[in-house]
Amino acid sequence: MALLSVLWACTRVPEASPDTVASEHEQVEVNPFPPRALPHDWHAFDTRFLHFVSIQVAPEHLDALEHDREQRVPCDISINGVLIHNAGIRQKGGWGSVSTLSGKPGWSLKFDEFVRGQRYRGLDRLLLNNALQDRSLLNEHLAYELYRQAGLAAPRTAHALVVLNGQVYGLYVVREAYDKQTLRGMFGNGSGNLYEGSCCVDFAAPLGSPALLDLKDEQEEGRTREDLEALAAVVEKAPDDALEQKLEALLDVDAYLTSYALEVALAHWDGYSLNLNNYYVYHRPRDGRFVFLPHGMDQLMDRPELDPFQVPRSRLAQRVREHPSLNARFLARLNTVVRAVWNDPAMRARADAVRAVIETAPRDNARVRQELEDFEALFPVQLEQFLGRRVFLEELLQSEP
Template identity: 80%
Template sequence: MALLSVLGACTRVHETPPDARRPEHIQGAAAPFPHRELPHDWHAFDTRFLHYVSIQVAPEHLDALEHDHEQRIPCDITLNGVSLHNVGIRQKGSLGSGSTLADKPGWSLKFDEFVKGQRYQGLDKLLLNNAHQDRSLLNEHLAYELYRRAGLAAPRTAHALVVLNGRIYGFYVVREAYDKRALRGMFGNGNGNLYEGSCCVDFAAPLGSPALLDLKDEQEEGRTREDLQVLADIVETAPDDTLEQQLEAVLDVDAWLTSYALEVALAHWDGYALNLNNYYLYHRPGDGRFVFLPQGMDQLVDQPELDPFQVPQSRLAQRVLEHPSLKARFLARLHTVVREVWSDEAMQARAEAVHTVIESVPYDDARVREELEDFQARFPLQLELFRGRRILLEGLLPPSGP
């Protein structure tokens, strides 16, 4: 199967219109969305409809919104008819999400940044991913669903049409943020240490240390990194004969091996195992063990023939492959992911629901038309890449497991 030829079959570069190259272009009034009736039980990550997001930023804050990706500025926002004032907004500043206001930035919203206790559907944060690296709008949506099918925690996603100061910015992936509320829903307790890994560093030597990860609320709540240092020490120095036992005490090894299997199965070359990027570590208060949490899964199967057994960058993954018992467990997890968790039919059904939602867009706008054409062309190709990847993996694995 010539999977590599499929990948490049439909790629469109968005050109910025000449009249959209200055922030002044977005200083208009908010364009109203058409009225509609939502299901009585709708929620922030509902996949049954296209979410409408209208953001209004005062002219004096546009320069900060353009150039300061750290500090949030105030905005007024309406989400599916729910209006909130003085919400904190900033651009998402990673390589994949970074942009200019004249193009299509990704956004991070914090509803209680300036108004204590303000919430949207119980949320204090929400992410709007621009899908610059995923014209199909499917990758994150399908990948996190596979994580959940495998019994792992993953953020919820939906799709939205976003307007900023009257200008339509196009389709976005609405994504749940890893905050205390989300962690509480996933693990029953959201008070553990949450670490974010930046590109491209490990928490363990030789390519990193616990000091290089971002520990959320470290200063505000007086948190320490002693828990992660214990895990790093085990990964770095534990002898082979006690490595598995020592890891089990501080890491949910089964969950980690499943996560590793999912990364390589989905050809997620930009994740923790293969590129030391796009990962969180959460120290569960319930059992005192770490779990890995995925993010940034927008570049999947664009290397459709990626070797799932290639030498990883992560020292933890390297030690797994060097250890006979842990390697056998990893291969068993990969077998389970490919032959039991991964369902072409389930992925097709979830993708078709996205197709219906995206095509419900109410506007005939130039950007919407362009992105809709991209989506319609890319949609079948992306599903073919996913199916082809599963078939390739089937051929690489023993018929009945390791």
């Protein structure tokens, strides 16, 4: 029996029909087979193995799954042999990663969408990123680890092979979703306001407003935007001699400066500081201050010689660069990121672990074979881009007065 058929047998959802065709992807027969052995202590973002995900959506829900990017439809899911019945699924992804069912969509899974309290390995949500803009499958995985090494909160990632209605959709990045449970794990309390910024708006004038960000659970829980309005007012109006003190009261300035330094160090041109995109801000309950959370880091190193000192688009970053004390703190953080946090051997080891996992993917499907060819060609190039970026930055910083 081909290994890929074994995979689908290990992850099948018995009650769902395997005959539903969601796209023109190569169809794979699903046959009963015992599940594979996994480490006894495995978890949802385990990086020791390739995760196997099989999803079944009833025919009557396929049109909504194709066209409605807001509401989830019912589905049955098997992840590494764990069955979750009547979960919710919708497509996800911005302009650069959007797709259709006939292509390779990204997915947002919510296990308790229709069954209160339902979980997968303790999670109520999970993201499957299609990596259309990162066929090396490295960017998010390495970047978020660098955030953690710098002492900042960042989502966990792993890798998966995904099937929908018996159709092979290929290799995905498994990513932790920002929700109350994740925020509680990161900060000890997940009840604060969580805002998502979409392209390309700021929370502060002149290129934005707190009203333009998506406040999670705003209507359901009667949340207000007074907290972000207060921070925006400081960014917009505080005089230079009071800016640093006023920001410290509302924003974890050290954490923000570190995240700004990481964005420019990683050549994340499509983030908050440089492009007003791909960012979350969380109002941390324990001290009433905001923190920025990394997001959408799949286009790193597209511009390997990106100038870390270029004029930022975000008003907050602009004020930091214009303020002598804050700018000095930013430069110190950038130096720390490049010279102390960024560890080439550790980064290479983590990348090599990704390659070892991805290369376990079965090769008896045309889509998977093509993605593996792309991965094998792009993996060494992208890894060298990461390592070369650190060298470029170190040389640049040495020339700074």
